[in-house]
Amino acid sequence: MIRIESLDHEGRGVVHVEGKALFVEGALPGEIVAYSTYKKKPKVEFANVSRMIKESPFRVNPKCASFGTCGGCSMQHLDPSAQVAVKQRVLEDALWHIGRVKSEIILPAIHGPYWKYRQRARFSVKYVEKKGKVLVGFNEKKTRYVTDMAGCEVLPERISRLIPILKELITDLSIRSRLPQIEIASGEATDVMVFRILDPLSKQDEERIRSFSEENQISVFLQPKGIDSIHPFHPKEPEPLHYSLPEYGIEMPFRPSDFTQVNFPINRALVKRAISLLAPSRHERIADLFCGMGNFTLALARHCSEVVGMEGSPQLVRRARQNAEKNGIGNAEFIAADLFENPGKVGKFDKMLIDPPRAGAHALVESLGEDAPSRIVYVSCDPATLARDAGILVHKKGYMLKSAGVVNMFPHTSHVESIALFERNQDTKPMA
Numbered sequence: 001m002i003r004i005e006s007l008d009h010e011g012r013g014v015v016h017v018e019g020k021a022l023f024v025e026g027a028l029p030g031e032i033v034a035y036s037t038y039k040k041k042p043k044v045e046f047a048n049v050s051r052m053i054k055e056s057p058f059r060v061n062p063k064c065a066s067f068g069t070c071g072g073c074s075m076q077h078l079d080p081s082a083q084v085a086v087k088q089r090v091l092e093d094a095l096w097h098i099g100r101v102k103s104e105i106i107l108p109a110i111h112g113p114y115w116k117y118r119q120r121a122r123f124s125v126k127y128v129e130k131k132g133k134v135l136v137g138f139n140e141k142k143t144r145y146v147t148d149m150a151g152c153e154v155l156p157e158r159i160s161r162l163i164p165i166l167k168e169l170i171t172d173l174s175i176r177s178r179l180p181q182i183e184i185a186s187g188e189a190t191d192v193m194v195f196r197i198l199d200p201l202s203k204q205d206e207e208r209i210r211s212f213s214e215e216n217q218i219s220v221f222l223q224p225k226g227i228d229s230i231h232p233f234h235p236k237e238p239e240p241l242h243y244s245l246p247e248y249g250i251e252m253p254f255r256p257s258d259f260t261q262v263n264f265p266i267n268r269a270l271v272k273r274a275i276s277l278l279a280p281s282r283h284e285r286i287a288d289l290f291c292g293m294g295n296f297t298l299a300l301a302r303h304c305s306e307v308v309g310m311e312g313s314p315q316l317v318r319r320a321r322q323n324a325e326k327n328g329i330g331n332a333e334f335i336a337a338d339l340f341e342n343p344g345k346v347g348k349f350d351k352m353l354i355d356p357p358r359a360g361a362h363a364l365v366e367s368l369g370e371d372a373p374s375r376i377v378y379v380s381c382d383p384a385t386l387a388r389d390a391g392i393l394v395h396k397k398g399y400m401l402k403s404a405g406v407v408n409m410f411p412h413t414s415h416v417e418s419i420a421l422f423e424r425n426q427d428t429k430p431m432a
Contacts, residue, residue, distance in 0.1 A: 001053055004031045007086050009383075011074035011414040020045055026068070028056040028078055029086075058082040063115065063153045070147040072138040073154065073412040080411060084109045087406045087416045094383035095404065099391030103420065107405025110269045114411040118154045119186040119243075120262045123163075125170060127177040134170045136163055136182065154412060159184060159191065162216060169212050174202045183223075185256040187241035188264070192256045194221040194230055210234045227257050245271055248299040250327050258319060259292055263409050270379070270407050270419065271299050274353060277403065277421045278377045280304040284350040287373070289339055289364065294320035294332070296353055296379075301332040310337040310346065343367040351375045360385025365392045372397060376422040379407075383416050390420065398425045 004013035004027045013027030022045045027033050032054040035047040062068070062076035075083050088109060095101050126135045126146040137149030151160040170176050175197060183194035201209070201222075213220045219238035223230045232238050242253045243264050248271075254260050261267040274296055280286055280303040288297040291309030293316045300307045301324070309332065311317050320334040337345065339356075343364040352373040354361050358381055376399065380386035393399040404420040 001032055001034045004029050004033065006089070007078075007414075009090055009414050009416070011078075017045075022047060024049060026077065028059055030054075031056045031059075066137070066147050066149050066152075069140055070138050070149065071141040071143075072147075072152070074141075074414050076153075076412045080111070080114045083411065084111050084406065084408050087408065090416050091383045091386075091404065091406055091418050094387040095390055095401070096387075098384055098387035099389075099394070101387070101390045101394045101401050103401045103404040105403040107273075107403050107419070109406045109408060110266060110273060111406075111408035111411070113265060115153055116156050116160075117263045117265070117411065118152075119156070119264055120260065121152075121155060121159075121184045123166075123182040123184065125179050125182060127170070127179075129177070132171075134167045134176060136166045136170070155184075156186060159186065162218070165212070165216065169208060172208055173205045175199045175205060183256060185241055185254075185260075187254070188243050190219060190239045190241060191217070192219045192221055192238070192241060194223050194256050195233075196223045198224075200224075206233075221256055230255075230257050243267070245299055247272060248302050250298050250323075252293065252295070252298075252323055253326065254293060254319065258316065261295070261409060266407060266409050267295070270409075270417075271296055273407075273419060274377050274379060275299060275303060277419070278351055278353060278375060280351065287346060287349040287352045289346065289352065289354045289361070290356045291320060291334065292316050292355070294323050294334070296355065297332055297334070298324060298327055298329055300353070301329045304331075306331050306333070308332075308347075308349070309334045310339060312336070312338050312340070339364050349373050351377075353377045353379070355379040356385075358382045358385065360389050362389060362392070365389045365397065368393075368397050372424060374424045374426075378420045378422065380418045380420070381415070383418060386418060386420060390422070393422050399423060400425055 002015045004015050006014045006029050008014050013024040015022050024035050024047045026049050033049045034051040036050040037045055037047045039046040058079040060079050067076045123136050124139050124146045135146040135148050137147040140147050149163055178198040181196040185192045209220055213234045220233045221230050222233045240253045242251055244251045284304045286300055286304045286307045288309045291297045291311045297307050297309035314336045317334045317336045324332045340363055344367045348371045399422040402421045402423050407417040409417040
């Protein structure tokens with residue numbers, strides 16, 4: 001038997017046995033368990049719990065009937081407040097072990113609500129011919145099989161209840177075996193489902209989908225080819241999706257294929273904290289890099305002289321410009337720019353917000369020179385790449401890591417979102 005030391009980034013219990021790291025599925029820190037190994041490597045071993053000897057006081061009963069099978073959530077068996085503490089430790093460990101930096105201040109975690117929060121999802125669809133049934137849900141853990149779900153506790157109830165109805169609908173379609181995916185995008189006033197179809201719909205299929213749309217107040221879009229082929233099916237002119245940032249008087253329309261944060265309440269809190277940490281003033285010129293469709297940019301524009309958003313996707317840049325115009329914001333400029341290939345073309349700014357994808361912003365932070373901004377707020381969806389970039393900013397570019405903390409954008413998953421503040425030490429010149 002063993003005592004679990006910690007959790008890894010995938011929510012597995014971790015312990016070291018005879019110099020080897022052992023990862024135990026379903027075990028929590030402090031628990032004493034017996035285990036059975038299912039995979040061995042020279043320096044690592046993977047196991048399942050065979051017998052629970054002493055439970056953690058933070059263990060709870062998972063709310064979802066599919067927990068353990070579904071790959072969507074890995075931490076429902078851990079109390080939500082303890083989940084946040086685990087993620088904070090993951091962040092701190094990454095900062096130190098990868099970047100060799102420590103934050104002067106640990107920010108209070110941004111967290112809650114824990115259930116029915118997820119406004120975006122991608123369901124896999126599988127027609128099982130031998131059983132004559134359709135499966136709709138997330139993929140099973142570590143496999144491409146589709147979980148046989150009846151509902152989902154992290155989706156809004158109005159979406160969760162549609163899973164059995166979707167199964168019936170697709171079972172009756174002529175293309176039941178040629179519909180592999182359904183994308184869900186919810187706004188504050190409307191919901192959209194994008195059906196990925198590999199063959200054309202028959203007339204009867206069209207009638208059934210129209211009835212589904214009307215009976216359940218869902219706008220249905222079709223995607224016959226790539227992402228650019230997505231178009232409304234019923235109704236032909238659906239109500240636009242949108243979310244809002246009420247504190248800044250901003251409404252953000254978006255399309256089903258646009259990237260948006262999945263958790264609207266947490267996104268509002270994140271935007272507020274980013275602006276608080278950046279502390280913009282009316283005379284400053286600020287950059288928002290990897291700006292998407294302007295989630296941070298437009299809110300920042302309310303507080304500074306000028307904000308320039310840069311983003312690699314021309315489509316998102318167009319959307320950001322439209323959103324600025326819709327909200328009457330005239331001091332925001334948006335530029336399509338590849339910040340991975342040409343980071344040196346960013347220019348000079350007083351302050352900077354960076355919100356990169358999982359790959360981080362390595363080339364960008366390496367490119368900062370003597371005219372680098374006095375303050376950088378870095379929003380991250382991967383602690384490892386944040387830590388790597390933090391090491392560059394602190395050890396090579398003359399910044400101090402003033403504060404950092406987690407943002408629990410995805411409760412019950414091992415995903416760690418975080419935010420960090422860097423301030424330039426004016427006495428230190430950046431290394432080339």
